[in-house]
Amino acid sequence: xxxxxxxxxxxxxxxxxxxxxxxxxxxxxxxxxxxxxxxxxxxxxxxxxxxxxxxxxxxxxxxxxxxxxxxxxxxxxxxxxxxxxxxxxxxxxxxxxxxxxxxxxxxxxxxxxxxxxxxxxxxxxxxxxxxxxxxxxxxxxxxxxxxxxxxxxxxxxxxxxxxxxxxxxxxxxxxxxxxxxxxxxxxxxxxxxxxxxxxxxxxxxxxxxxxxxxxxxxxxxxxxxxxxxxxxxxxxxxxxxxxxxxxxxxxxxxx
Numbered sequence: 732x733x734x735x736x737x738x739x740x741x742x743x744x745x746x747x748x749x750x751x752x753x754x755x756x757x758x759x760x761x762x763x764x765x766x767x768x769x770x771x772x773x774x775x776x777x778x779x780x781x782x783x784x785x786x787x788x789x790x791x792x793x794x795x796x797x798x799x800x801x802x803x804x805x806x807x808x809x810x811x812x813x814x815x816x817x818x819x820x821x822x823x824x825x826x827x828x829x830x831x832x833x834x835x836x837x838x839x840x841x842x843x844x845x846x847x848x849x850x851x852x853x854x855x856x857x858x859x860x861x862x863x864x865x866x867x868x869x870x871x872x873x874x875x876x877x878x879x880x881x882x883x884x885x886x887x888x889x890x891x892x893x894x895x896x897x898x899x900x901x902x903x904x905x906x907x908x909x910x911x912x913x914x915x916x917x918x919x920x921x922x923x924x925x926x927x928x929x930x931x932x933x934x935x936x937x938x939x940x941x942x943x944x945x946x947x948x949x950x951x952x953x954x955x956x957x958x959x960x961x962x963x964x965x966x967x968x969x970x971x972x973x974x975x976x977x978x979x980x981x982x983x984x985x986x
Contacts, residue, residue, distance in 0.1 A: 737819040738812045742782035745811030748840050749804050755855075756848045771796035782808040803843060810839060821970055830866050831969065834859075834919050838962040841912065845958030851908030856915050863918040873921035881925050882917030889913050909957050916965050924972035931964035932957065
């Protein structure tokens with residue numbers, strides 16, 4: 732029963748995340764303005780605003796103007812529902828499960844905003860960092876000092892990379908939003924899981940970059956948002972980071 736409720740709640744929250752993803756970069760109200768079609772501005776009645784199901788019933792089109800609805804909407808809703816189920820299945824019921832769910836919501840929202848707009852809003856990165864700094868005093872797996880040092884250390888390292896690319900190579904290899912995002916990640920994940928997250932993000936970023944260069948004939952100046960890769964790496968590290976670290980350690984014969 733609790734697992735089913737976590738899925739339903741995840742679908743509802745996922746619907747709200749879609750609002751944030753669409754409106755926050757455009758500086759639009761995300762709380763009080765009713766749901767509407769971005770193309771024709773027609774209001775969406777509540778009975779056609781059911782997560783995932785409404786998209787299927789409407790065949791992916793607005794009822795009023797028949798403009799196509801982005802598949803991002805059901806994808807975000809389904810992904811959030813799965814994430815809430817996974818958080819409940821991993822951490823049970825309690826404060827840490829709630830914190831993990833909030834963390835996952837931030838990862839999903841940041842990834843999709845960065846994909847579409849190439850930005851990582853301060854409201855989410857710095858706001859999330861402040862939230863998880865406060866939570867570090869209650870975190871059951873990571874000491875407060877470890878969380879703070881992990882976040883600040885990661886931010887300083889990424890800031891160094893940012894200025895290296897900008898001042899030495901005279902290109903923007905990283906956005907400063909990535910610096911703020913790793914601060915958020917470090918405060919919740921701690922050093923070891925953060926290392927896994929950055930490793931996975933870097934590996935996946937390189938693979939996707941190679942795909943575009945080799946298969947899509949892009950050049951080495953191709954700009955890819957790093958936020959989605961950081962989100963993917965952090966998502967995996969939260970649930971499977973310890974197992975991955977143990978596996979890597981076993982390969983190298985480390986204790």
